[in-house]
Amino acid sequence: MKKFFWFALIILLLLTFSDKEPIKPYRDAVVDQVVMMLPASWQADNQDLLTLQQELKALGETLGQSQRELLARIATDKTSVAQFRQRYCINREFDPVLFGEPLQKSCAIVEQYIHRLDGF
Structure with missing residues (x-):
């Protein structure tokens, strides 16, 4: 459980502070993929x-x-x-x-x- 917490924390920190050019395209791709996986009723x-x-x-x-x-x-x-x-x-x-x-x-x-x- 502790490893999952640290993994989730690192991912959240990367997504939060990734508005710089080297990481931003990857962050945008991850966000787009998450949006596409949401149920259609949430996206409508x-x-x-x-x-x-x-x-x-x-x-x-x-x-x-x-x-x-x-x-x-x-x-x-x-x-x-x-x-x-x-x-x-x-x-x-x-x-x-x-x-x-x-x-x-x-x-x-x-x-x-x-x-x-x-x-x-």
């Missing part, structure tokens, strides 16, 4: 939002740091996704950080998932 509310976040994150890998931060901020919740869609995809407002082809790609990704998110 946020699964589409999580999938949207993953696709925007994949798009952000080809972009700059400020564009990645903007995409992460967009996908934080359903309201911010809807606001982004309304402002930049429908009304075509200019965003100095995300414009051109990256904006078109992000709008296409948002359009795929907007109808699956609750209330939209």
Whole structure:
């Protein structure tokens, strides 16, 4: 029992303090695997939002740091996704950080998932 406690403590410490670059990709992979193993009834509310976040994150890998931060901020919740869609995809407002082809790609990704998110 004592060995299990120490093992669990080490894993939790690694997951907690692993926001540095060498460990972060592995931590993200572990978290994604744990989320995928959760029962569907637990995932139903946020699964589409999580999938949207993953696709925007994949798009952000080809972009700059400020564009990645903007995409992460967009996908934080359903309201911010809807606001982004309304402002930049429908009304075509200019965003100095995300414009051109990256904006078109992000709008296409948002359009795929907007109808699956609750209330939209």
